[in-house]
Amino acid sequence: MKNNRFVYTILTPIFICMIVFTLLPILIGLGVSLFDYDPLAVNSPFVGLDNFKKLVSDDVFLVALKNTVVFVLVTVTLNIILALLIAQAISSMRSNKTRSFMRVIFFMPIVAPLAASSIVWKVMYANKYGLFNNILSSMGLPTHNWLGDPAWLLPAIILFTIWADIGYNIIIFSAGMDGIPQDFMDAAAIDGAGPLRRFFFITLPLLGRTTAFVITMTLISHFQMFAQFEIMGRSAGSPGGGGPNNVGMVLTLEIYKEAFKYKNMGYASAIALVLFLIILVVTVISQRISRTDWRY
Amino acid sequence: MIHRKKITPFHVLGMLVAAVVVFAVVMPYIWMLLTSFKTTPEIMKNPDKILPISWSISGYIKVLTRSPFFQWFTNSLVVAASVTLLVLLTSSLTGYIFAKYRFPLKNLLFWLILASMMVPFSVTMIPNFLIINTLGLYDSLAALIVPMMVSGFGIFLCRQFCEDIPDSICEAAKIDGAGDLRIYFTIILPLLRPCLAALAIFTFLESWNDYLRPLIMLEKVDSMTLPVALSFFSTQHGNDLSATMSAAALVMLPVTILFLVFQKHFIKGIALTGGK
Numbered sequence: 001m002k003n004n005r006f007v008y009t010i011l012t013p014i015f016i017c018m019i020v021f022t023l024l025p026i027l028i029g030l031g032v033s034l035f036d037y038d039p040l041a042v043n044s045p046f047v048g049l050d051n052f053k054k055l056v057s058d059d060v061f062l063v064a065l066k067n068t069v070v071f072v073l074v075t076v077t078l079n080i081i082l083a084l085l086i087a088q089a090i091s092s093m094r095s096n097k098t099r100s101f102m103r104v105i106f107f108m109p110i111v112a113p114l115a116a117s118s119i120v121w122k123v124m125y126a127n128k129y130g131l132f133n134n135i136l137s138s139m140g141l142p143t144h145n146w147l148g149d150p151a152w153l154l155p156a157i158i159l160f161t162i163w164a165d166i167g168y169n170i171i172i173f174s175a176g177m178d179g180i181p182q183d184f185m186d187a188a189a190i191d192g193a194g195p196l197r198r199f200f201f202i203t204l205p206l207l208g209r210t211t212a213f214v215i216t217m218t219l220i221s222h223f224q225m226f227a228q229f230e231i232m233g234r235s236a237g238s239p240g241g242g243g244p245n246n247v248g249m250v251l252t253l254e255i256y257k258e259a260f261k262y263k264n265m266g267y268a269s270a271i272a273l274v275l276f277l278i279i280l281v282v283t284v285i286s287q288r289i290s291r292t293d294w295r296y
Numbered sequence: 297m298i299h300r301k302k303i304t305p306f307h308v309l310g311m312l313v314a315a316v317v318v319f320a321v322v323m324p325y326i327w328m329l330l331t332s333f334k335t336t337p338e339i340m341k342n343p344d345k346i347l348p349i350s351w352s353i354s355g356y357i358k359v360l361t362r363s364p365f366f367q368w369f370t371n372s373l374v375v376a377a378s379v380t381l382l383v384l385l386t387s388s389l390t391g392y393i394f395a396k397y398r399f400p401l402k403n404l405l406f407w408l409i410l411a412s413m414m415v416p417f418s419v420t421m422i423p424n425f426l427i428i429n430t431l432g433l434y435d436s437l438a439a440l441i442v443p444m445m446v447s448g449f450g451i452f453l454c455r456q457f458c459e460d461i462p463d464s465i466c467e468a469a470k471i472d473g474a475g476d477l478r479i480y481f482t483i484i485l486p487l488l489r490p491c492l493a494a495l496a497i498f499t500f501l502e503s504w505n506d507y508l509r510p511l512i513m514l515e516k517v518d519s520m521t522l523p524v525a526l527s528f529f530s531t532q533h534g535n536d537l538s539a540t541m542s543a544a545a546l547v548m549l550p551v552t553i554l555f556l557v558f559q560k561h562f563i564k565g566i567a568l569t570g571g572k
Contacts, residue, residue: 001396001397001398001463001466001467001470001476002397002398002399003397003476004399004400006397006476006477007393007397007399008399010389010390010393011390011393011405014386014389014390014446015405015408017386017442017443017445017446018408018409018412018446018448019408020427021420021424021427021442021443021446022412022415022420022448023408023411023412023415024423024427025415025420025422025423025424025427026415026419026420026423028423028426028427029419029420029422029423032422032423032426039426039429086317089310089314093314100559100560100563102314102318103563104556104559104563105318105321105322106321107555107559107562107563107566108321108322108325108552108555108556109321109324111501111505111551111552111554111555111562112505112547112548112551112552113504113505113507113522113523113526113547113548113551114505114507114523115505115507115523115524115526115527116522116523116526116544116547116548117324117544117548119526119527119530119540119544120324120327120328120541120544120548121324123331123537123540123541124324124327128340128343129339129340129343129537130343131323131327134343134344137344138344163321163324168566171563171566171567172566172567175566175567220416223416223418224416224417224418226418226507226508227507227508227523227527230527231527231530234531239531251418252418252508255418255421255422256421256508256511256512259421259422259425260425260512265422265426268422269422269423272418272419272420272421272422273419275416275418275419276416276419279416279419280414283414
């Protein structure tokens with residue numbers, strides 16, 4: 001159909017809104033990163049690429065970068081493997097009711113605000129009154145100051161994030177597995193393939209495109225995790241989150257702190273651009289690597 | 297006759313593992329609720345008791361009387377409901393236009409929509425703050441609604457569904473004299489219902505649960521939405537575990553109950569759209 005007047009009357013406000021709040025900000029971000037920009041200061045001098053040069057010698061940025069990469073790699077890997085296993089376990093259950101019950105249970109944490117479940121888990125991890133230490137000490141095992149100990153902070157946040165976020169992937173994998181024709185499984189079973197071989201040689205390859213999609217989406221979302229690092233890393237010593245001496249700092253939190261706590265918006269914009277670049281590169285690579293041609 | 301398979305030890309083991317895993321997943325909820333019904337001195341004195349010795353709702357009373365909880369709840373509801381309605385409207389209209397109309401610059405504009413889907417908020421939060429400030433929307437609920445009115449994901453989803461609607465239906469309506477908007481309201485919208493239901497669920501949840509944007513855009517305690525308000529409350533009352541857990545329960549339970557009631561639609565929605 002054709003009616004340019006109708007089309008443009010509707011699209012103009014919609015595109016203005018989209019450009020102002022998503023595309024224009026990238027350009028503004030690029031611009032701001034070249035200034036020593038502080039919204040409260042009288043003047044904000046142009047500093048060229050100085051903000052980017054400063055990054056290389058900024059210890060907090062380097063820790064945040066390292067933590068982000070470690071957190072994303074470990075969490076996403078564990079998330080995908082566990083989600084595949086759990087989805088497979090669910091789809092092999094016999095009764096329909098049990099299957100949907102299991103899906104509901106695993107999906108429950110997704111609907112709660114991450115900030116709220118972070119607070120609940122923070123109290124569960126608490127040194128004296130927390131659930132984890134109670135269980136450990138009642139079994140006679142050594143307890144830990146989970147969120148106060150640099151060695152345990154990141155693992156504790158990783159465990160929480162997997163709990164909070166795995167439901168999506170389980171549902172998507174499960175839907176993908178339900179879409180695989182039963183004939184394939186029956187044929188393989190007749191040929192003598194056990195459940196393990198059926199999983200590795202039929203289910204996994206046929207889920208290729210679903211897996212590629214899931215990996216990319218999970219990577220993108222995990223690079224931006226914020227609430228748990230701000231809330232669980234918050235203590236008397238680090239009121240802004242990020243753990244004692246910034247051992248639990250990640251890039252998103254670092255951008256937020258630099259920009260809104262210390263008002264270094266130029267420097268924070270430089271970090272934001274680095275994060276954008278990382279996300280862009282990782283997205284492209286994960287799309288390339290996981291591209292498969294299996295179809296059914 | 298129903299043929300029943302024999303239950304082997306393998307199945308029993310599987311069921312045991314499943315039960316343990318299910319228990320581990322719901323444990324934080326159970327623990328949150330049990331703790332919220334204890335008093336704070338009791339939590340301190342008997343950390344090893346799982347069940348409350350004497351059930352108490354003092355934590356809940358403290359949250360509801362010492363904080364503007366209803367104000368926070370209303371703020372969250374106003375923001376999430378407005379964003380959801382606006383996103384449904386803009387997404388379905390734009391999706392309809394991209395699926396059914398030919399117009400200049402169509403490909404370029406669609407590419408812009410796809411590009412906008414790739415831009416993460418954590419990257420654009422500083423410019424977004426500056427723009428909101430310039431527009432004079434800082435510290436108002438509009439700062440959370442206006443930037444979220446248009447969703448690239450929503451447009452993309454609606455366009456996919458609109459393309460499945462045969463062109464001939466629209467053409468026929470046009471010949472019968474229906475205008476562009478009439479076709480949208482009487483033909484497109486009703487046929488988009490499953491897609492819009494899924495989109496509504498995601499949009500509402502995303503807005504209701506959002507933490508970073510309201511953290512940046514809001515300042516006054518009275519204008520906070522629930523997740524930020526809860527985080528604020530928990531630092532204000534850091535030593536009062538009972539009140540903190542009660543507040544967390546009051547924030548988590550409404551969405552969880554809503555989910556349990558509409559769980560079929562949720563899960564169908566994820567499978568339908570591939571999640572977000």
